[in-house]
Amino acid sequence: MKNQAYLHAIRLLTKRNYSKAKLIQKLKQKEYTPTEIEEAVSEVIAKRYLKEDEYIESRIKNFMRRGDSPARIQQKLSGEGCHAELETVLSIFKEYEFTSNDQLGQLIEKKLRSTPKDLVDFPKKQKILQFLASRGHSREAAQSALEQYLDT
Structure with a gap:
């Protein structure tokens, strides 16, 4: 039988995108063991169910529409446990021709x-x-x- 943490991760990911850090946090809230969490996260990453790049890009666009500056966006993403370079944020601004x-x-x-x-x-x-x-x-x-x- 599949790891319960993996099945829970799949349920979460069918509803919306998560960053790796946020998914781990959600699984910890359900009190799965660190081993179960690591296995579940590794498997969803291997199967490309967890797409952190897409998650980061969507968060950047969301913050951009809210009016946050590029530096503030990078700071907020770091606070969420996501790593995004300032160049990445600026390239998305440029892609959408937004200053x-x-x-x-x-x-x-x-x-x-x-x-x-x-x-x-x-x-x-x-x-x-x-x-x-x-x-x-x-x-x-x-x-x-x-x-x-x-x-x-």
């Missing part, structure tokens, strides 16, 4: 959608700059993009 300036413009537009440009006061600007910084964008780039948005 940090595009992101900044979209985020600013989203935040100011209901506010006329001439009514944006200093506290509102600071709040937007703080929000953009929380997405990993540099203060200078955010300030420049905000000024450009308000000048148009």
Whole structure:
């Protein structure tokens, strides 16, 4: 009979993609032994059921659409136990013809959608700059993009 950890891993992977680290974490939650987990993970990798590259690419696209900067995306992936070089993140940005300036413009537009440009006061600007910084964008780039948005 197949290893129960392997069968559980298959069930998990039929629902969505996981990174290797996240799959191991899920299997540990079910209290499988380290040996069972290692065997299960090795088998799903060997059979190409676990495709970490595809998982990383989909996470990068997801973070990119949310407005996270390339450096922030790399940091978040590291926090998830995935290893992605900054060049990988930047190549996906390039592939989709998406830049940090595009992101900044979209985020600013989203935040100011209901506010006329001439009514944006200093506290509102600071709040937007703080929000953009929380997405990993540099203060200078955010300030420049905000000024450009308000000048148009």
